[in-house]
Amino acid sequence: MIRIKYTAVIEVFKTYLKTKSQLSESEVDTIIAAGHIKKVRKRQYLLQEGDVWKYNCFVLKGCLRTYSVDEKGNEHIIHFALENWWAGDRASYESGGTSLYNIDALEDSEVFLIAKPVFEKLCKEIPALNDFVNALLHRSFIAVQNRIHTNISSSAEEKYKRFVEQYPQMLTRIPQGMIASYLGITKETLSRIRNQTSKDR
Amino acid sequence: MIRIKYTAVIEVFKTYLKTKSQLSESEVDTIIAAGHIKKVRKRQYLLQEGDVWKYNCFVLKGCLRTYSVDEKGNEHIIHFALENWWAGDRASYESGGTSLYNIDALEDSEVFLIAKPVFEKLCKEIPALNDFVNALLHRSFIAVQNRIHTNISSSAEEKYKRFVEQYPQMLTRIPQGMIASYLGITKETLSRIRNQTSKDR
């Protein structure tokens, strides 16, 4: 059996839209024609603090992180985005103001970008897209709220355990220190937790 | 000059919709006709863990909290809703599954409820309502994300300070112990922080 070994990376987005939304084939094509692929090398910024975020960004390949840097130089990661995830700064996008966050790539990545005005136009023209974006936003909200709940009710160890359950794919691709940052604990604490739990067995 | 001393409590919702949305007078009336007012006494539940949440709930008067109770019996408050705020459990609402949360009143309150199927129908019929709900959801998402950011990047004291800045109205109406719970710290710690900061002056 002959298999096509190389799948154009944009297919990731096509497949995503086809399986997750009610969009027709031609609507999917319209959406894809409205944006463009951007390659982001490891350590390269997609957004820097002070910039304005004007895109919808879907990760086709690789891994991005969204984070802030405080006065002491500590990074605080609020979001990871692997393939099939969205990234961006919604606050800046909505308000048009400058961003407090940085987004950069943890691996060589490829993302699909659609500029805000273009995307808004599409949402108006394609009801199924509008519905999809809404449903997505609902799910995102619920996810962030769950994260709040875990955050205010759990110890460092519990937070890590839940992270492992919820995002096992991330464990292998994201450096431990960054997971610690995402959880709001130090890398040293996370290291000790992991060591601890492996001894317990 | 003669003034009407008593404003029907539903006016709170009318005013809210008129000032915050693009809805026409008649659309506002349609929406109001689609729901009903419910009085909730202090300590009374509006939702209990295990129930399914099927409403959109706008607070006309009083104050509600959404919280979970863990194995040890500790309460973890994820949301407060004063007048002009929405309350509810979006996860249960969207999925139709049972809720992990309780909602109860901290004061004698009045809320405006619109059942899910009715509300969904309204959203389809009234584009301005749909747009408004979306914009609201966007803002909510951004707010929760900011809360995450504060949570993972701040000490107990900083969290409290930000809470005070952001929600000064709540300080006078919500017991301190509950604010502590919302922040993910103990009531004793919050008490000491407050004492500490007042000495510092």
Place this chain on the structure above:
DNA sequence: CGATTCTTTGAAAACAGTCAATCTGTGTGG
């Protein structure tokens, strides 16, 4: 290999939680 990045470890200090007792204010019923 050398350089860089990431992780681990140790010891001390800071921070926050626990438990129990006390204090304060409020509202209720006798």
Place this chain on the structure above:
DNA sequence: CCACACAGATTGACTGTTTTCAAAGAATCG
């Protein structure tokens, strides 16, 4: 009106968790 109960806030002593700082140990990559 007082006494009492109750909810909420405070305080102290103690414990436990997490951070900090510094150093050393893996792992990765060109």
